Amino acid sequence: MGWLTEWKRSRVLKKHRLDEGLWRAALREFDFVRRNESQKLKDLVLLFLAEKEFAGAHGFEVTDAIRVAIAAQACLPVRELGLDWYRGWRGIVVYPGDFRVRRSEMDEDGVVHEWDGELAGEAMPGGPVMLSWDAAAHDPHMNVVVHEFAHKLDMLNGEANGVPPLHPGMDRRAWREAFREAYAGFCEAVERGQDTWLDPYAAANPAEFFAVLSEAFFEHPAETKRRYPEAYDQLKLFYRQEPK
């Protein structure tokens, strides 16, 4: 972090305070943040609000409570890492509900396939995070905010592949083995049509598995630890915290 950023940040923290009533109202539905709140988290949220830019899509009004709710959930994963882990982009676009996207992909024969999709969230490499507020506020089966911001961390070292930049001292092989095993077991259960505790969408690819497991790590840490002890340990080392 350069001195200018440092100076700007200390100025933001000196001049601004998070309103306690707003904080409580914004996080009423987000217990997992309240369980893990601290002054450090609140300071990070202030900086996040100062440095990121929110925009509403389709005429959606992004209220202060919505900004705080999104910022707080986005900041919890980087509470012990710092805001620089969200460097290189600024925008957060909030849709009232799920949004349509047009996708195209070229297969190995050079044929381009196009399709339309409905998304609850998306993280663009080097670009904005897009979120459906309806999904963020009301979908009990996913945490779209933690999910998309986990993708952002994963994208810091290139394409999202389920391996974010690991810290010095972390064992890359231990990470790969823990996640390979957890992912393989999970995909097998999905293929067999078994009820899975995690969203079956996590079987799409290792990047989605990492994002979905990160949601579980923060929202249901005890159950995550019980079901995926090795992957849990790696997430603990990466996020440098054990959520309550």
Ligand SMILES: [Zn+2]
């Ligand atoms: Zn995803």
